[in-house]
Amino acid sequence: MSVEALFLSLRLAATVSLVLLAIALPLAYLLAFFKWPGKFLVESVVALPLVLPPTVLGFYALIAMGPRGPLGQLWEALFGHALAFTFAGLVIASLVYSLPFAVQPLVASFESLDRRLLDASAVLGAGRPRTFVRVILPLAWPGVLTSLVLSFAHTLGEFGVVLMVGGNLPGVTRTISIDIYDKVQALDYTAAHQTALLLVVVCFAVLSIVYAVNRRVWSLWPAK
């Protein structure tokens, strides 16, 4: 059983879901409340990871992060070491991979808000930031929670992208799904069972807590 791989996966999923929330909140705000030229292009880019095989995503991420890739060179210049096959590289690739799962629940919950509440806030003198903090976020919190949980779960279960950009370095990039794959390849079914079961138990526990708090957490499109 690989506790180290499990903790690496949990750390990756937690980092990715929190960073993604910071990216997805303003993005979803712009998508839900404003009309702007080229919006459909951004919407398509956000949804792209839903359609593409993880290997395609991982392949391009690997090229971008490689020593001759733009991202890899920038990273090298900033931090003095390579980006590919590091934890940071995994985080960046996972951000792209899980982006739609973070953005869509937020857009859906923002769009289901009563616009008259936002009008009321504006007439009462509140600017956009205050309206966002005092009206939009408190009323859209089921969407925020859904966004966090979905991107966490999606990152926890990722395999193809990690395999492409992370490689298989114990404690650095060997996540739990890679670990299970390795064990099965080595015909060590007992160890594979133990790790897989551990993952099932952990995921079940997380979801039980979330469901207990919020029944509609998996509904991407909140019922009106």
Added chain:
Amino acid sequence: MLTVQIRKQFTANGAAPFLLDVAASFAPGFTVLFGPSGAGKSTLLDCIAGLQTPDSGEIRLGEEIFFDAARRIDASPQRRELAYVFQSLALFPHLTVEQNIRYGLANLAVALQRERLRKISSAFHIANLLPRRPAELSGGEKQRVALARALVTHPRILLLDEPLTGLDAALRRSILEDLRAWHAANPIPILYVTHNREEVDAIGEHVLTLAGGRVQDSGAPRDVLDAPRSVQLAQAAGFENVLTARVVEHRPTDGVMRVALDNASTELEIPLGDAAPGSEVRVAIRAGDILVATEAPHFLSARNILPGAIESLETRGVIVAVRVKAGATFLVHVTPGAARSLELAPGQLVWLVIKTHSCHLVR
């Protein structure tokens, strides 16, 4: 003085294009905006509040320019310092009554916020509701809280979009009294949207009628609503009968003209209006302004006595709605007592009696 002179074109998908084209001034005091739904009342309020942008024109409060298309001025809703109570009220459901009311006071010192909160909640009798959330309030309480939240900011204009819909008459009157008392101390323009005739009468003062995106008429409620100038307004103002007719002849010395209903054999005498002989007009008559007789009446001053037959009777609360075929189909309201003593029944021959001045020419 609030001055509005705006145009805004809507080209909704599928729906017919709609043009809002309004020029009006609003002095301090109540102005009722009256009109059928879809007349553009809420859109007008949205434009004044800065929530929608007109295509052209200007909106001014005294010397201050809220909107001027030519000079590209469009002040944000935040900077217009007005209050707007929506039809849905739009109380923040996650905040308590106190938090809702203090929402618009964020820029004031806390002590001042408390002072304003105390005054407004006693003026609108909601001091005991402060810790509650909107979901725990009754309809009337919600409406009081929405008014308090709007007025606590000391607005320069008050926009009310059917704020008292769905309340019974007594509750409506009591909230209106509180609003009047507040207004006596704070004389600002109040634009009050409604399509409820009773509310118009309760508020009185001044009425501006809107239909199809345009101002139809303005003045005292009696003058404007008892002689509606358009079919839509006639229906909204409670004229149940709007009949199509053709002008037969003018009798200017009597101040009347004769019109023929659809079937041409039935004629009505109506007040002389701006319609040439031969032209098609519409005539609006209140169902309650028509008398029913079971024998041919004689020696009456009423000029219109039409024979007809009852098509149907329907009791609606304290009135009986009688449909009578007399050339056109007329809707007549009588009391249940009258229906009983005259023994009105479907198929019965009756005579309708209509005074000349109960007939209103509408566009």
